Amino acid sequence: MTSISNVIENFTGFFTTETNEILTAKIWSITQFIVILFVLSLFFRVVNSIVKKITVKKCSLQIQHVINKIIRYAGFTVMVLTAFHRLGIDISAILGAAGIAGVAIGFAAQTSISNIISGLFVITERAFKINDTIEVNGTIGTVQAINLLSVILKTFDSQYVRIPNETIIKANLINYSQFPYRRVKTELSVAYGTDLRRTEQILLAVAKNNAFTLDDPAPSILWTSFSSSSIDFTLMTWTKIEDFRNLRNSLFIEIDEKLKQENIIVPFQQLDIHIKDD
Numbered sequence: 001m002t003s004i005s006n007v008i009e010n011f012t013g014f015f016t017t018e019t020n021e022i023l024t025a026k027i028w029s030i031t032q033f034i035v036i037l038f039v040l041s042l043f044f045r046v047v048n049s050i051v052k053k054i055t056v057k058k059c060s061l062q063i064q065h066v067i068n069k070i071i072r073y074a075g076f077t078v079m080v081l082t083a084f085h086r087l088g089i090d091i092s093a094i095l096g097a098a099g100i101a102g103v104a105i106g107f108a109a110q111t112s113i114s115n116i117i118s119g120l121f122v123i124t125e126r127a128f129k130i131n132d133t134i135e136v137n138g139t140i141g142t143v144q145a146i147n148l149l150s151v152i153l154k155t156f157d158s159q160y161v162r163i164p165n166e167t168i169i170k171a172n173l174i175n176y177s178q179f180p181y182r183r184v185k186t187e188l189s190v191a192y193g194t195d196l197r198r199t200e201q202i203l204l205a206v207a208k209n210n211a212f213t214l215d216d217p218a219p220s221i222l223w224t225s226f227s228s229s230s231i232d233f234t235l236m237t238w239t240k241i242e243d244f245r246n247l248r249n250s251l252f253i254e255i256d257e258k259l260k261q262e263n264i265i266v267p268f269q270q271l272d273i274h275i276k277d278d
Contacts, residue, residue, distance in 0.1 A: 037079055044075035067123075069148075112149065118165035119148040132177035133241075136163055140176075177241055181214065184237045184248050186255065189230035191265040196223070196231065199264055206258050207237045212247035214238040230267040 048071045128134050132143050141153030141161055151168055153161040190199055200221050207219035219237045239247040259266060
């Protein structure tokens with residue numbers, strides 16, 4: 001009986017020892033795993049903080065958000081790969097499978113990848129920023145967001161417009177908010193026989209007296225062409241960006257009233273129909 005008891009005790013002790021060693025090893029691995037994740041998390045937080053301090057004075061708030069997302073995604077990827085490695089999972093096999101999947105997804109998402117790459121160029125070029133008014137392929141609106149895939153505009157009639165970054169890069173882009181002042185061009189015509197010098201003096205006075213017109217640069221008139229039934233010219237006035245529409249609208253009304261008051265004829269196309277008797 002004693003020998004049987006000793007055998008059972010030795011057998012149980014063996015497995016208990018093995019179990020304790022395995023348990024200790026697992027606890028140590030888990031502890032290492034947690035410490036590594038904590039250190040990596042702390043590292044990427046420090047990197048993110050440093051990048052924020054560098055970009056806060058050089059980049060818009062939207063660009064800072066995009067950079068922050070890139071750092072977060074990169075940190076998450078590194079932490080996941082580290083976790084797989086510590087858990088004994090073959091990373092090379094996963095990366096190989098991911099590479100094959102990436103090729104397949106890449107063919108299916110060429111447009112998205114192109115937009116992301118274009119988005120990086122849009123962000124680094126800084127041709128416009130949030131709240132700027134821009135025009136792309138005839139679409140005019142205020143920039144609401146700059147994302148990796150697209151730029152979001154709000155038009156003057158409150159329409160939501162999403163423009164892919166690839167289009168932004170390829171198209172001719174006009175930024176109406178790049179400079180503090182903007183020119184208002186008013187195209188006009190007068191009839192032949194009109195005193196051009198007098199007309200010029202009258203319209204320049206109208207422009208100068210408008211509350212939204214800047215004194216410098218001063219208003220000017222450019223005579224452009226002798227048309228079939230009129231002499232054409234352009235009145236050019238400068239104003240602040242925020243007063244552009246106010247000047248344009250008020251100037252139209254004031255010019256119309258002044259031309260009528262001074263009996264200056266603005267010609268319009270006429271069609272004469274002659275009925276021929278048989």
